[in-house]
Amino acid sequence: MSKYCLPWRIIIMSSTVQTSTFGWTILFLSWLMASIATLGSLYFSEVMQFPPCVLCWYQRVCLFPLVIIIPAGLFPFDKGIVRYALPLTLAGWLTAAYHNLLYTGVIPKSLQPCSKGVSCTEDYITLFGFLTIPLLSLLTFSFVAALLLLLITKRRSV
Amino acid sequence: MRYIIFIVAAISLVFAFVFASSFYKGQQAQKIGGMAKERAEIFVRPHSQTYGSDDAKVYLIEFMDPACETCSAFFPFVKQIIAANPGRIKLVLRYAPFHDGADYFVKILEAAKKQGKYWETLDVMYATQPYWASHHKPNPELIWQFLPKAGLDLEKIKEDMNDPAIRQLIEQDLADAKTLGVTKTPGFFVNGKPLQTFGDTQLIELIDSEIRANYVK
Numbered sequence: 001m002s003k004y005c006l007p008w009r010i011i012i013m014s015s016t017v018q019t020s021t022f023g024w025t026i027l028f029l030s031w032l033m034a035s036i037a038t039l040g041s042l043y044f045s046e047v048m049q050f051p052p053c054v055l056c057w058y059q060r061v062c063l064f065p066l067v068i069i070i071p072a073g074l075f076p077f078d079k080g081i082v083r084y085a086l087p088l089t090l091a092g093w094l095t096a097a098y099h100n101l102l103y104t105g106v107i108p109k110s111l112q113p114c115s116k117g118v119s120c121t122e123d124y125i126t127l128f129g130f131l132t133i134p135l136l137s138l139l140t141f142s143f144v145a146a147l148l149l150l151l152i153t154k155r156r157s158v
Numbered sequence: 159m160r161y162i163i164f165i166v167a168a169i170s171l172v173f174a175f176v177f178a179s180s181f182y183k184g185q186q187a188q189k190i191g192g193m194a195k196e197r198a199e200i201f202v203r204p205h206s207q208t209y210g211s212d213d214a215k216v217y218l219i220e221f222m223d224p225a226c227e228t229c230s231a232f233f234p235f236v237k238q239i240i241a242a243n244p245g246r247i248k249l250v251l252r253y254a255p256f257h258d259g260a261d262y263f264v265k266i267l268e269a270a271k272k273q274g275k276y277w278e279t280l281d282v283m284y285a286t287q288p289y290w291a292s293h294h295k296p297n298p299e300l301i302w303q304f305l306p307k308a309g310l311d312l313e314k315i316k317e318d319m320n321d322p323a324i325r326q327l328i329e330q331d332l333a334d335a336k337t338l339g340v341t342k343t344p345g346f347f348v349n350g351k352p353l354q355t356f357g358d359t360q361l362i363e364l365i366d367s368e369i370r371a372n373y374v375k
Contacts, residue, residue, distance in 0.1 A: 024160060028160075028163065028164065028167075031164075032167060035167075035168070035171055036171065039171055039172075039174075039175045042175070043175065043178060043179065043182075046179075047178070047179045047182050047183070048182065049339070049341050051341070071164065074160065074164060075160070075161070075164070077160075
């Protein structure tokens, strides 16, 4: 930044502050989404006692850490967190996408890698006639990924 | 400011979770409590093995699996509670053989009942469980060497255990377990009230509250 003269530095700094408020809010929302989904998932398994299947566990592996690592980028605000959070989110998204294809029968059930214990296609709950647990997961990962991508595309435009 | 937003959000989420959990549990308990009044047969079937006085006002229902380690470890404790409250508690055993192949052992138990050796057989089964069900894999072959200890006629057991009535009884118990939301063994109900969190002190508290409610001191 030292190559800029003072007025420029002020403009750049103020614009960073501007975008960082926007960016912080975006990142905060992604944390909020991940946290709601984590508690929802714990509610299904611990309170309603639905046993999570293997694919659900892989998605949880990607989801739960977000609740812990995103705040590391909130305080102090650091867009660099996207480098750590996005790979988890994308891995979770892919697993969720696969799970939904399996659940809706696009991929035949014989290909599923589930253990004998809990079926990945068992119907536990359907909200409003279409929202199943795997779909909730896919929506969560899509939402978080979209927010995180918005954050880095914002960086490029500044 | 950001800290405040974050902390308020985090605390609200945790509160929402705790509130939703207790709401759900309360609702479930109410639902099951309603069933206890209207459909008492879900808890006690005519075929169910019972222990204790018929005049007892506190019914302790246990959904068990002969191959379940916790059921085995917990059973002496259940007997202790019953012994500590003579004539006031009646134990009803229901089957929830969730382990693969565990129904085989239920069949042996039911066949032993015909010889009047139910509790002796259950004691032998639980005591030798580490041998025939190590690592949660029940092995039917390994139980037979221990059964004579219960004073059973083994030939008769082999004959009786294939009675289709026993199969039906297991299916009935599993269906009732499903209705009552029993997914783990042992699953306890005291006068139709579910034991919400598993543990010895919790079970004693639940039983004591029912004893207080039914017996004037």
